[in-house]
Amino acid sequence: MTGFLLPLLPLLPWAVAAWLFGVGLYAIVTSRHYVHLIGCLSVVQASTYVLLLAAGYRHGAPAPIFYSRPPTLAVDPVLQALVLTDIVIGATVTALLLALVLQLHKRRGTIDPERVRPMRR
Amino acid sequence: MSPRLRRAVFLLACVCLLPAFAHVASTMPAFGAHPLPYGDLINAVGVRERHVTNMVSAINFDYRGFDTLGEEFMMLCAVTGTTILLRGTRGETQDRPQRVPGREIRPRADATVLICRLLAGFTVLFGLYVLLHAMTTPGGGFQGGVIIASGLLLAFLGEGYRGWRHVAHSELFDAAEGGGAALYALCGFASMLMGLPFLQNMLPLGKSGDLFSGGLMLVENAGVGLAVAGGFGILLLEFLEETREPEPVQEDE
Numbered sequence: 001m002t003g004f005l006l007p008l009l010p011l012l013p014w015a016v017a018a019w020l021f022g023v024g025l026y027a028i029v030t031s032r033h034y035v036h037l038i039g040c041l042s043v044v045q046a047s048t049y050v051l052l053l054a055a056g057y058r059h060g061a062p063a064p065i066f067y068s069r070p071p072t073l074a075v076d077p078v079l080q081a082l083v084l085t086d087i088v089i090g091a092t093v094t095a096l097l098l099a100l101v102l103q104l105h106k107r108r109g110t111i112d113p114e115r116v117r118p119m120r121r
Numbered sequence: 122m123s124p125r126l127r128r129a130v131f132l133l134a135c136v137c138l139l140p141a142f143a144h145v146a147s148t149m150p151a152f153g154a155h156p157l158p159y160g161d162l163i164n165a166v167g168v169r170e171r172h173v174t175n176m177v178s179a180i181n182f183d184y185r186g187f188d189t190l191g192e193e194f195m196m197l198c199a200v201t202g203t204t205i206l207l208r209g210t211r212g213e214t215q216d217r218p219q220r221v222p223g224r225e226i227r228p229r230a231d232a233t234v235l236i237c238r239l240l241a242g243f244t245v246l247f248g249l250y251v252l253l254h255a256m257t258t259p260g261g262g263f264q265g266g267v268i269i270a271s272g273l274l275l276a277f278l279g280e281g282y283r284g285w286r287h288v289a290h291s292e293l294f295d296a297a298e299g300g301g302a303a304l305y306a307l308c309g310f311a312s313m314l315m316g317l318p319f320l321q322n323m324l325p326l327g328k329s330g331d332l333f334s335g336g337l338m339l340v341e342n343a344g345v346g347l348a349v350a351g352g353f354g355i356l357l358l359e360f361l362e363e364t365r366e367p368e369p370v371q372e373d374e
Contacts, residue, residue, distance in 0.1 A: 009152075010151050010152040010153075011146050011147070011152075012152070013152050014142075014145075014146040014149065014152075015146065018142055018146075022135060025131070026128075026131060026135075029127055029128060029131045030124060030127070030128055030131075054152060055155060056155075056157065056160065057152065057153050057155075058153055058154070058155065058157065059153035059154060063259070064160070064163075064164055064175075064176035064177060065174060065175050065176070065177075065258060065259060066164075066167075066168050066174045066176070067174040067175070067257050067258050067330055071164055071165060071167070071168050071169075072164075073161065073164065074160075074164050074176070075157075075160070076155075076157040076159070076160030076161075077160055077163055077164065077167075077176035077177045077179070077180055078157075078159050078160045078163065078180055078185075079160070080177050081177045081180040081181045081185065084177065084181065084261075084263055084264075085181070085188070085189065085192045085263070087263075088192070088196065088263050088267070088349065089192060089195055089196060089199070091267070091353075092195075092196050092199035092200055092203075092352065092353075092356070093199050095199065095200075095203050095356045095360070096199045096202050096203045096206070098203075098360075099202070099203040099206040099207050099359075099360075100206060102206070102207065102363060103206050103207075114124065
């Protein structure tokens with residue numbers, strides 16, 4: 001019954017990445033709460049992890065760690081290193097954005113993107 | 122732009138981009154069968170050239186060590202920005218943090234205190250273990266530093282704000298964050314002083330599979346570990362300062 005879906009299976013990682021990006025962006029566009037918005041930004045960012053790891057994947061290949069076996073064909077360590085730095089930067093940038101939200105709340109008394117108007121001098 | 126219009130524009134953009142996505146996804150190399158020339162090259166020569174068995178660390182600290190330096194400073198900037206934003210208004214309008222009226226502050230449950238006290242030490246130990254095994258097995262400064270910072274958070278949950286601040290001094294975290302990033306940069310300058318390219322590995326590489334193999338990578342890894350643990354420590358401290366319990370006597374920092 002599911003046989004006809006099998007050719008679509010290789011598209012799954014790209015579809016997952018695009019879906020995460022899309023739903024995250026949709027939620028950012030319609031968000032009514034800045035903390036929620038930052039959570040959605042993390043979802044968008046998760047799509048880049050999926051994309052990078054999927055691009056570096058190789059069927060049946062082990063991790064690029066050659067501690068207990070000789071170097072052979074393995075999945076791509078370059079993309080794994082990129083994802084690693086991506087995650088750490090994502091966490092610190094999230095903290096920076098949350099600090100901005102705290103400031104906004106203190107100064108304007110609201111954290112609803114709809115109710116924040118551009119600053120006037 | 123009204124919310125409804127914005128949503129319509131977003132959906133329109135999605136519909137327009139869908140054929141492009143379908144085209145790209147269908148013409149990509151098949152999943153799991155990509156040509157990975159760069160990664161394959163590193164997998165093939167990494168152990169022989171750099172005497173480490175964790176290729177991800179070899180890339181982070183050696184082959185693409187310069188990227189990691191940039192990333193280190195990005196983290197430094199983000200942490201500095203957070204600190205400035207949070208410290209900017211603290212105590213400006215009033216000396217004491219406000220408390221939400223009508224919300225009682227409940228004492229922590231004994232079980233929380235017990236579990237957090239037990240786990241905090243083990244978590245920090247595990248973080249050190251992960252940090253030290255950067256060159257051999259999956260591990261490294263980034264992961265280890267974050268785990269150590271989680272241990273700090275557990276210590277806060279177990280001890281409460283006041284007890285936590287007795288041991289967690291901001292100077293310590295500041296020094297770890299700045300010192301770690303500086304250590305990484307100094308590794309690069311040390312290579313230059315010896316007449317080699319920036320961040321060129323010039324220390325003895327050691328034996329592959331050994332905990333202390335990899336030469337200069339070990340120092341860089343320690344720098345990254347310090348910077349990440351310190352940076353996340355600063356973030357925890359700054360956010361906790363924002364939510365601290367009101368105290369009868371203002372603690373001096």
